[in-house]
Amino acid sequence: MMADTDGSVKISPVRWVAEQARLYEESGGTRGTDMRGSPCLLLDYVGRRSGDWHRTVLIYGHDGDDYLIVASNGGATDHPLWYKNLLEHPRVRLRVGTRRFEAEAETLSPEEKRRVWPHLLEIYPPYQDYQDRTDRDIPVVRLRPLT
Template sequence: MSDVTDSPIGWVNAHVRRYVESGGSSGHRWSGTDTLLLTTRGRRTGLLRRTALIYGRDDDRLVVVGSNGGKEHHPDWYLNLQHDGEVRVQVGAEIFDARAETASGAVRERLWGVMVEIFPEYDRFRTRTAREIPVVVITPR
């Protein structure tokens, strides 16, 4: 996956570079939380796009939130995986292919609670937007 474009957001890009260059030994922990790298395929360009996200666990699955800081639009990575849910994930040194799907109903509510415990800012982000912030379940292949 050498032809991957990292997040254009400066501090996220620096985080991703540190994560990749250290083989996951630096960058997995960020501000007291665990982060992963998620690579999606661009829905318009077909290019591979990589970003860093806070994650939680639900048994053998990973959970991420498409908060976009509470903005009124979904983050690009989320729009990409809606188009193609086949993703690549790096957690620490481990890299694997996975399937990403949006949680709904009671599962979404339960996992939202899990993620708010990990990163309480999500509840504040929710008050900034009228959209339902997506909760995404990532199942390793």
């Protein structure tokens, strides 16, 4: 992991994610805000083992004033690390465009997921391919702003 410019956040070791996260943050949320036309946010979360802050870039949707993210991990058999960390430390920091704020993360129930899934597929259709290629039920997470 690489430290953010202020040294307080470790950025994803995945090169393209790190580059996009830096561009997004360094521009104050005016650049790097989408992935192939799908809107992206920066998610800062606490590592369950290290206690350090980490940052990744994720596509998001909306449900009212809340943000929705998908723990797809590209359809892999295991949940992404950021999701495992949210289960233990649900308080997160977000950058959505030029706005920075804290939020509380909560995994949606199966009923809630069914309701919002069509909206998420409109934003990023490959999510359905990811779900089809894994036996794992891909979680959808609600990020409820605290400020």
